[in-house]
Amino acid sequence: MPADTKAKLLESAERIVRERGYNGFSYADLAQEIGIRTASIHYHFRAKSDLVLALIERYAERIAGGLADLSRTGPTGAHRIAGYIAVYRDALREGSSLCLCVSLSADAESLEPTALSALEAFHRAGVAWLTEAFELATADGSIERVGVPASEAAATLALVEGAQLVGRASRSVEPFDAAVLLLRARLGDAG
């Protein structure tokens, strides 16, 4: 059953990039991990830049799907925001990895324009989803003192991405929890 090699490549590559960054991973790492030669990777992804683009698109789709589920199941704005925080908390994996797009943002200089655009789109989508969640929260009263929803959204995205970074530096989830504590407190029972 060799048909799922491409999927395995994406799976492993995502993990490695999230742990070591774009410039910190190589085709050699990837090849060894799934048991083929480096040359064979080029059959599936002509260049490293093609692989990373596929990585971002796949990741963005997966996260978008998760957030769509959250929109469907989250009864209040507060529940949605709490779910969003949980997504980033899980992605941190106890301090051993970052959200793919956090990792790639730091290596922005090495990325092709197409990848950079995909990265921006990911951030825009996150802010848009959060804006809607904060708008809902304004309406349902589930979050205390909601400011302009778009501003709350931009702040929340930056907060969770920064919280991941601080957690990564100390290989622990604790700094993440400390950073989002006040926001969670505003969410009441949902937090």
Add this chain to the structure above:
Amino acid sequence: MPADTKAKLLESAERIVRERGYNGFSYADLAQEIGIRTASIHYHFRAKSDLVLALIERYAERIAGGLADLSRTGPTGAHRIAGYIAVYRDALREGSSLCLCVSLSADAESLEPTALSALEAFHRAGVAWLTEAFELATADGSIERVGVPASEAAATLALVEGAQLVGRASRSVEPFDAAVLLLRARLGDAG
């Protein structure tokens, strides 16, 4: 006057690491930039890990100095927090670079334990300084609705670091400003 080569090396290396990350810069880049051979760099810094450690220590000292000045000159807690935000905003350089420690946190996996410790210390110092500033703000009433100072501090550090990252991805300072807008609003005239 060759005596300042070491200083030039640190200066250039800091800029390159902040633009391209730890794994995205090489002795070759550095050598070319200041006009010596790569071998000569090893005279000043035996290994790349020694260079990066020196980089962090120098950076941490400089920032600590700046914050100490801010503590002396900032009349209120709000003014101090506003100054802190400005430090990170300047470090972003219109989206072309990151705070050294933000950049290195993303490449944590490639760093030696000593460098990692220095990175953690940098974050701890930032939170400690911010905690004091929020305590002052509680006392002088210069910031609206201050929560537990230590929690406000952790959130603020994460916010500005994340805001930098989002700005970096779109090579612009605008996402940074959007992310800190609500915090700034809380600072009143000082923001």
Add this chain to the structure above:
DNA sequence: CGACACCTATCTAGTAGTAGATAGGCATCG
């Protein structure tokens, strides 16, 4: 003073190893 010794800061030339990428071949299977 001047000879010897050491130090600083750089050089040229090279190491072994790794990077991503390419060309062409060889199975397997519908």
Add this chain to the structure above:
DNA sequence: CGATGCCTATCTACTACTAGATAGGTGTCG
């Protein structure tokens, strides 16, 4: 047959790092 998927072998460019030499400054001591 011919596409698919992987291989071997190779390439060029670059990685951090080392060895050994050199030019020039500084200090010490007879």
